[in-house]
Amino acid sequence: MCYEETPAVPPLDEIVLTSADGSTFGAYTAKPANPTGARIVLLPDVGGLRPAVGDLARRFAETGATVIAIDYFGRTAGTGARPDDFDNDPHVDELRRSNVIDDVRAALAHLGESGPAYTLGFCLGGAAALHAATEDLGLAGVIAFCPWHGAIGHDPALPDDFVADVRCPVLGLFGAEDKPVPPAVAAAFEKALADAGKEHEIVVYPGQPHGFFEKDHFGEAGHEEAAADAFERVRAFLARTA
Numbered sequence: 001m002c003y004e005e006t007p008a009v010p011p012l013d014e015i016v017l018t019s020a021d022g023s024t025f026g027a028y029t030a031k032p033a034n035p036t037g038a039r040i041v042l043l044p045d046v047g048g049l050r051p052a053v054g055d056l057a058r059r060f061a062e063t064g065a066t067v068i069a070i071d072y073f074g075r076t077a078g079t080g081a082r083p084d085d086f087d088n089d090p091h092v093d094e095l096r097r098s099n100v101i102d103d104v105r106a107a108l109a110h111l112g113e114s115g116p117a118y119t120l121g122f123c124l125g126g127a128a129a130l131h132a133a134t135e136d137l138g139l140a141g142v143i144a145f146c147p148w149h150g151a152i153g154h155d156p157a158l159p160d161d162f163v164a165d166v167r168c169p170v171l172g173l174f175g176a177e178d179k180p181v182p183p184a185v186a187a188a189f190e191k192a193l194a195d196a197g198k199e200h201e202i203v204v205y206p207g208q209p210h211g212f213f214e215k216d217h218f219g220e221a222g223h224e225e226a227a228a229d230a231f232e233r234v235r236a237f238l239a240r241t242a
Helices: 051-061 098-110 122-134 160-165 183-195 211-217 225-240
Strands: 012-018 026-032 039-043 068-071 118-122 140-143 170-175 200-205
Touching: 012 051, 012 098, 026 051, 026 098, 026 160, 026 211, 039 051, 039 098, 039 122, 051 068, 051 170, 051 211, 068 098, 098 118, 098 170, 118 122, 118 211, 118 225, 140 225, 160 183, 170 183, 170 225, 200 225
Parallel strands: 039 068, 039 118, 118 140, 140 170, 170 200
Antiparallel strands: 012 026, 026 068
C-alpha cells in the first residue's frame, strides 16, 4: 500500500441523485476530517460504482476535499447494490457521454458551491473527467489517471486533441507500460494542451501499467512509489488551483 492507515478514515455515505433527464443513479460521498472546501466528482473506471470505488473516494477525501463518486449505469441497471459478478458490458454499451456530463452536473449541484470543484477519473472515467472540463461547469481543475478516450456506448472515440477545449488546468497521470493507454496518448494530450495554451502537468511513470494507482491502493505490489508520488501531485494540484 502507498500509505499507512490512520484513525481518521473519512466516513462514506451511499446516496441516490437525479439527473437532468429524470434518471436516478447511485453515488458514494466521502467527507474529510479537515475540509479545505474543495469538491471532487470522482468518475470510476469501466467497472462503475463498485464498493472498491468507495475506498478510493475515502482516499481522496484525505486531501481535505469532499468527494462524490458517481455511477454510470443507473439508467439501465438501477440504483441498487451491484453483486460481485455484475456484468457491466451491456450497460457500457448504452452509455452516452452527454448523460455522463449531466450526471456530473447533478453531483456538483449536490455538493453545492462552497469551494473549488474538480473532476477526477480513472481510465474511461479519466477521459470523462477531461470531457466534462470542456463544458461550462465552472471547474477549477481536472485530474485524469490513465484516461482512455476510445468509443463508448453510442459515442465514437474522442480525438486526441479534444483536451485543447478544456476550460481549466489539467493534471494527467500515465503509466509508461500502459497497454490500453500507451505513452503516445500522453504525448498527444500534452502537445494539444501546450498548443492551446492550457495550464497542464502530464506525468508518465516508468515501468507502470494501466491502473497503477488503483492496483497499489488495493494491495498489489510494485506500484508503491509511483502511486505515492501521484497522490502527492494530486494534493499539490488541488492546493495550487484552489
